[in-house]
Amino acid sequence: xxxxxxxxxxxxxxxxxxxxxxxxxxxxxxxxxxxxxxxxxxxxxxxxxxxxxxxxxxxxxxxxxxxxxxxxxxxxxxxxxxxxxxxxxxxxxxxxxxxxxxxxxxxxxxxxxxxxxxxxxxxxxxxxxxxxxxxxxxxxxxxxxxxxxxxxxxxxxxxxxxxxxxxxxxxxxxxxxxxxxxxxxxxxxxxxxxxxxxxxxxxxxxxxxxxxxxxxxxxxxxxxxxxxxxxxxxxxxxxxxxxxxxxxxxxxxxxxxxxxxxxxxxxxxxxxxxxxxxxxxxxxxxxxxxxxxxxxxxxxxxxxxxxxxxxxxxxxxxxxxxxxxxxxxxxxxxxxxxxxxxxxxxxxxxxxxxxxxxxxxxxxxxxxxxxxxxxxxxxxxxxxxxxxxxxxxxxxxxxxxxxxxxxxxxxxxxxxxxxxxxxxxxxxxxxxxxxxxxxxx
Amino acid sequence: xxxxxxxxxxxxxxxxxxxxxxxxxxxxxxxxxxxxxxxxxxxxxxxxxxxxxxxxxxxxxxxxxxxxxxxxxxxxxxxxxxxxxxxxxxxxxxxxxxxxxxxxxxxxxxxxxxxxxxxxxxxxxxxxxxxxxxxxxxxxxxxxxxxxxxxxxxxxxxxxxxxxxxxxxxxxxxxxxxxxxxxxxxxxxxxxxxxxxxxxxxxxxxxxxxxxxxxxxxxxxxxxxxxxxxxxxxxxxxxxxxxxxxxxxxxxxxxxxxxxxxxxxxxxxxxxxxxxxxxxxxxxxxxxxxxxxxxxxxxxxxxxxxxxxxxxxxxxxxxxxxxxxxx
Numbered sequence: 122x123x124x125x126x127x128x129x130x131x132x133x134x135x136x137x138x139x140x141x142x143x144x145x146x147x148x149x150x151x152x153x154x155x156x157x158x159x160x161x162x163x164x165x166x167x168x169x170x171x172x173x174x175x176x177x178x179x180x181x182x183x184x185x186x187x188x189x190x191x192x193x194x195x196x197x198x199x200x201x202x203x204x205x206x207x208x209x210x211x212x213x214x215x216x217x218x219x220x221x222x223x224x225x226x227x228x229x230x231x232x233x234x235x236x237x238x239x240x241x242x243x244x245x246x247x248x249x250x251x252x253x254x255x256x257x258x259x260x261x262x263x264x265x266x267x268x269x270x271x272x273x274x275x276x277x278x279x280x281x282x283x284x285x286x287x288x289x290x291x292x293x294x295x296x297x298x299x300x301x302x303x304x305x306x307x308x309x310x311x312x313x314x315x316x317x318x319x320x321x322x323x324x325x326x327x328x329x330x331x332x333x334x335x336x337x338x339x340x341x342x343x344x345x346x347x348x349x350x351x352x353x354x355x356x357x358x359x360x361x362x363x364x365x366x367x368x369x370x371x372x373x374x375x376x377x378x379x380x381x382x383x384x385x386x387x388x389x390x391x392x393x394x395x396x397x398x399x400x401x402x403x404x405x406x407x408x409x410x411x412x413x414x415x416x417x418x419x420x421x422x423x424x425x426x427x428x429x430x431x432x433x434x435x436x437x438x439x440x441x442x443x444x445x446x447x448x449x450x451x452x453x454x455x456x457x458x459x460x461x462x463x464x465x466x467x468x469x470x471x472x473x474x475x476x477x478x479x480x481x482x483x484x485x486x487x488x489x490x491x492x493x494x495x496x497x498x499x500x501x502x503x504x505x506x507x508x509x510x511x512x513x514x515x516x517x518x519x520x521x522x523x524x525x526x527x528x529x530x531x532x533x534x535x536x537x538x539x540x541x542x543x544x545x546x547x548x549x550x551x552x553x554x555x556x557x558x559x560x561x562x
Numbered sequence: 563x564x565x566x567x568x569x570x571x572x573x574x575x576x577x578x579x580x581x582x583x584x585x586x587x588x589x590x591x592x593x594x595x596x597x598x599x600x601x602x603x604x605x606x607x608x609x610x611x612x613x614x615x616x617x618x619x620x621x622x623x624x625x626x627x628x629x630x631x632x633x634x635x636x637x638x639x640x641x642x643x644x645x646x647x648x649x650x651x652x653x654x655x656x657x658x659x660x661x662x663x664x665x666x667x668x669x670x671x672x673x674x675x676x677x678x679x680x681x682x683x684x685x686x687x688x689x690x691x692x693x694x695x696x697x698x699x700x701x702x703x704x705x706x707x708x709x710x711x712x713x714x715x716x717x718x719x720x721x722x723x724x725x726x727x728x729x730x731x732x733x734x735x736x737x738x739x740x741x742x743x744x745x746x747x748x749x750x751x752x753x754x755x756x757x758x759x760x761x762x763x764x765x766x767x768x769x770x771x772x773x774x775x776x777x778x779x780x781x782x783x784x785x786x787x788x789x790x791x792x793x794x795x796x797x798x799x800x801x802x803x804x805x806x807x808x809x810x811x812x813x814x815x816x817x818x819x820x821x822x823x824x825x826x827x828x829x830x831x832x833x834x835x836x837x838x839x840x841x842x843x844x845x846x847x848x849x850x851x852x853x854x855x856x857x858x859x860x861x862x863x864x865x866x867x868x869x870x871x872x873x874x875x876x877x878x879x880x881x882x883x884x885x886x887x888x889x
Contacts, residue, residue, distance in 0.1 A: 141675075142667075142682045315668055328671035333564045341882050350565045352727055352877045354826040354886040 124508065127162070131505045134162040134267045143263045145548050146318045159553030160264055161504040162271065165515060165535045169282070172559045175238060175245055175519060176529050178429030181419060183234050183521045186250065186406045188422040190230035193405060194220045204421050205414045209438070212489055213411065214459060215253075215404025217367060219374055223391055225400045226298050229523050232398040233294070233362075238429070238517040238533075240500035246430050248497070248516065250415070252399060252407040254364045257534035257554075258287060258520045259322035264556040265532065282531035282559040287520070288329030290528040291362075295330065297524030299359045299396050306359040308332040309340065309349055313365050313381045318549065323364050332362065342385030347395040360396040361386075367401050409458040409492045410436055432497060438489040446493040447484065450477045453493040454544075455484065468544060470496050499544060502555070504537060514538040516546050517557065531559040563672070565826075568731045569878040570669035575735025577662035582712040583743045584610075584655050586774040588645060589705035594770065595638055602766045607641055609767070613747040614653045619644045642701070643693040655708065659688060673732075674722035677715060684711035727822065734818040734873065741811040741841075741866045747771075748798060748808070749859035768794040775806035799859075800849050808862065812841045815869070825876035826885035834872035841865050 144155045167175075192199050193210060200207045210216055235255025237248040265284050269276045292308075299306045310332040312323040327334035333349055341348050341355065348355035363370060369379040374387035389395045405411060413434045416427040435442035435453070446453060449469075456466040467480045484491045501512035519533035535555045536546035546552040591606045611618050619640055648654045663685045670678055688708065696704040716736070723729050751767060768789050772778045777798065784801075785793045802809045816838040825831025844862060852858045 139686065140679055140683055142678070315664065320667070324667070324670045334567065334668075334671055335564060336566070339564055339566050343882070343887075348887060350826075350880075350882070350885070352563050352565050352568045352731075352826070353823050354888060355882060356888045 127505055128508060130271045131162040133271050134160055137267045137270075138263070141263075142321070143260070144321050146316060146320065147549060158260055158548055159537075159539060160260075160267060161506075161513075161537055161539075161553060161555040162268060163503055163505055163510075164268055164281075164556040164558040165502045165517075167517075167557055167559050168562045169531075169559055170562050171245070172282075172531055174428060175517075176531070178245070178247075178427070179234075179236055179519060179521050179529060180527045181423065181425060181428055182236065182247065182250065182415060183231060183523050183527065185415065185418040185422050186234070186252065187228065187230055187523060189418045190400075190403060190406055191225075191228050192422075194402060195222060199418065199421055202421070204417050205411070209408075209410050209414075210405065213405050213408045215367065215402070215408055217402035217405070219387060220400070220402035223400075224393070226300050226302075226396050227525055229298055230400040230403050231406070232298050232400075232523050233291070234521040234523070235518050235534075236521065238519065239432070239497050240517075241497060243430070245517075246432050246497075247415075248432055249409065249412060250407050251518075252403045253366060254319075254399070255518075255520065256319040256322050256364075257518050257536070257548075259325035260548075260554045261518075261520070261532060261534040261557070262287060262325075264534070264554050268556040276558075279558060279560045284530040284532035284557075287530045288326070290522050290530065291326065292330040294522040294524035294528060295360050295362055295396075295398060297526075298398050300393050301359065303359060307349075307357060309335045309358045309361050311335055311337070311340070311361050311363040311365050311370070311383075313369070317364070319364065326362070330362075335361075337365075337380065337382045340383040340386070342383060342389050345385075345389050345392045345394050347383070347386065347389045358395055360398060362398050367404060370397075370401065404459075409434070409456055409460070410438065410489070413492070432494050435493040437484055437491040437493065442493070443484070443488045446491070447481055449493075450481055452495065454496050455480060455491055455493045457490050458492055459490075464549070468496065471542075471544075496544065499538075499546075502535070502537070504539070504555070506539070511541070513541075514544050514546065515555070532557045563727045563731075565878050565880075567669045567672050568727060569874075570665040571672060571728050572731040572735035572873075572878070574662050574665040574669065575732040575737075576739040577658045577665065578712050578715060579736045579739035580653075580743065581655055581658040581662065582709050583740070584645065584653070584658065585705040585709045585712075586776075587747075588642065588655070589702050589709070590770045590774040592638075592642065592702045592705065594766075598766065602770075603638065605767060606770065607638075609747065609750060610645065613743070613750045615746075616651070616653055619648075639693065639697065642697075646704075647691070647693055655705075656688065659685060659708075669728070672728045674718065676718045676722045680711070680715045680718045684708070684715070687711075730818050730821050731877075734815065734822075737811045737815040737818065738866065738870055738873070740806075741808060741815060742863065742870070744775075744798070744806070744811070745808055745859055745863045745866060748795060749856060749863055752795060752856040752859055771798070777804055777806055780804050795855065800845050809842075809845050812838065812845060816842055819873070822877070825880070827876045827880035829884075830872045830876035830880070834869060834876055837865055837869040837872060841869065 138160050139157050144157050147154045147156050199205050231252045233255060235251040235257060238245050239248050262285055295308055296306050308330060310323055310327040312334060314336050324334060335349055339350050347358045349358050365381050368376045369381040371382045371386040372379045373384045390397050413436055416431055419425055419427045435446050437443045437446050451469045453469045454466060460466060469477060499514040499516060502515040503510045504513045515535050515537050517533040517535055519529060522528040535557045537553045537555055538544055538546045539553045540551055587610050594603055594606060644651055645654055647656045649657060651657060663681055666678060666681050768791050772781050772794055781794060781797055784797060797804060799808045801807045802813060804810055819834055819838050849858060
């Protein structure tokens with residue numbers, strides 16, 4: 122394709138995002154700014170054979186994570202059998218005592234999972250599993266629509282696997298996760314509101330699944346049932362796809378100062394009168410300390426070998442790992458165990474000596490709060506930047522839906538570290554996105 | 563429909579109508595800068611600020627501010643900027659349009675993609691504009707374009723929006739805003755407290771208003787080419803066939819309220835119906851015989867305000883214990 126043609130396509134794709142207001146919100150100290158998410162028009166190609174490995178591996182992983190969550194909130198066999206140290210679970214702020222012995226529909230705690238995958242010289246590896254309120258799926262679909270409409274012939278010629286039925290799959294999953302599994306459930310998508318970074322996605326998904334987009338103030342708990350305030354009165358809600366963290370969903374059960382949640386929601390959930398997806402307490406399984414044990418969970422619960430490997434990880438709570446981390450800070454990426462969005466991490470090789478020293482002190486002060494990983498040589502993908510093809514680091518975030526069955530559309534949100542030399546792909550840190558084409562080999 | 567989404571659609575309609583209304587007034591006002599005397603310009607600014615119940619940036623009361631021949635253009639620049647681009651002025655066109663978009667963002671799943679794109683494109687066009695960008699050439703074209711954008715949005719809505727409650731609340735917001743702004747303007751214009759221009763003529767004020775409301779043609783058809791204040795006011799209030807008249811807005815408002823399902827707060831819903839009926843009857847039966855038109859306009863304005871309050875109580879802000887439950 123001639124460069125002029127490619128430039129035109131890139132310009133059109135970017136303009137379509139701007140015109141349609143496909144945005145996320147960035148925060149600095151003073152204000153929130155609505156930003157259009159940058160999109161690169163050149164799709165990332167994944168051969169179908171590689172995709173099948175990813176898909177099978179992710180299904181295996183989510184199955185094990187759900188088994189783990191059920192176990193950890195019931196008999197805790199995995200702890201009793203010494204597979205995972207009890208102190209890791211006990212010290213995890215996302216472990217919710219309120220969920221002890223609480224039954225959830227189909228024993229599914231994680232209905233929606235977004236796992237971050239990187240391609241290395243040793244194949245695909247899972248960097249982390251986002252099990253609380255994973256975001257990015259709207260950008261996956263928006264990327265697809267923008268690129269497909271601007272490269273229709275190439276798209277057709279390559280027999281690219283579809284992703285746009287994600288909404289249908291999500292609806293089915295939510296339906297399967299209601300207590301009654303009614304054919305026409307009343308669904309509410311609970312958003313923190315307009316100023317949330319992912320508000321565009323909340324609106325997008327509510328539209329895709331025909332859900333009411335509610336804030337905490339729109340819901341009321343009465344006699345153990347949850348209702349939403351409509352223009353014809355109070356309407357009972359069967360399932361809530363919540364995009365609000367555990368801490369804020371119910372001021373009676375969790376943070377008392379939360380104005381985003383619904384008083385009494387956890388009580389209604391425990392009574393089995395409303396389903397919450399994902400269930401409260403799932404964060405214990407995406408804590409970065411617990412992540413280390415996911416391969417062991419797969420062996421323990423499924424008696425299988427993990428199909429997708431983890432990235433090597435050092436738990437600073439272990440004295441030998443702490444020592445290694447502090448000695449090799451210039452070679453490692455260090456993160457807080459509960460962190461997300463690329464905030465609060467140290468990329469050792471790119472940090473100054475002063476930054477490393479300051480961070481080292483933070484690690485020494487609270488070792489259990491940190492993990493370290495080698496700086497992954499992320500695979501690079503060609504991107505159209507300033508009129509030329511340039512390599513940029515990328516990762517993949519596929520979305521796994523777990524209801525009565527497991528569903529994964531053949532595609533993902535591909536995050537791109539757009540600044541030259543950057544390894545940080547998070548949208549909040551200047552990252553962008555590109556479409557992923559899963560094509561026949 | 564979720565009550566808050568309905569409220570967002572209602573306010574989206576209100577803010578867009580407000581944007582259009584202000585654009586129409588400012589377009590005429592800016593056009594008048596070309597060749598109208600300072601006294602008429604002063605009156606025009608006075609009219610705009612007073613009916614919005616706002617104070618001009620100078621801090622003078624709307625009744626008191628005046629221009630000199632030397633300063634008129636400079637002052638016009640300041641006032642135009644305040645009413646067009648000033649973010650801290652809640653009645654500036656920029657603020658109104660930005661508010662309509664914020665409401666649209668929150669109810670984006672309830673409107674069509676065409677409606678959203680149309681609104682967002684307009685927003686992107688005016689988002690970073692400044693008065694200096696538009697002042698050099700033909701500033702009135704900015705207002706013409708924005709009115710066209712608002713009309714395009716409602717045109718998109720009429721061909722692409724499902725006729726559910728969302729449609730009703732969007733239209734209800736539009737007609738209530740239409741009613742409130744225009745009745746305030748007509749009331750201000752009919753009050754004796756407004757100083758007459760030095761030449762004693764009220765021609766400009768009514769001619770400019772008829773132009774702003776695209777009602778000059780209709781006026782000519784009904785009354786001929788000489789503009790008479792009483793006839794102009796009569797037409798702008800009671801002519802049911804004129805889309806910019808109060809009667810037209812009242813009739814549409816009444817139709818919308820009757821189209822809605824029973825309100826969760828049935829008592830307030832009934833009150834809203836009574837108020838809209840009362841407004842209709844006031845304009846249809848009492849307006850022609852009244853001797854104190856200014857007072858009646860104030861009465862219509864008060865009723866319109868109470869009608870808004872009842873709508874909000876009935877459908878948006880009702881008490882949970884008053885509402886019925888659906889399983």
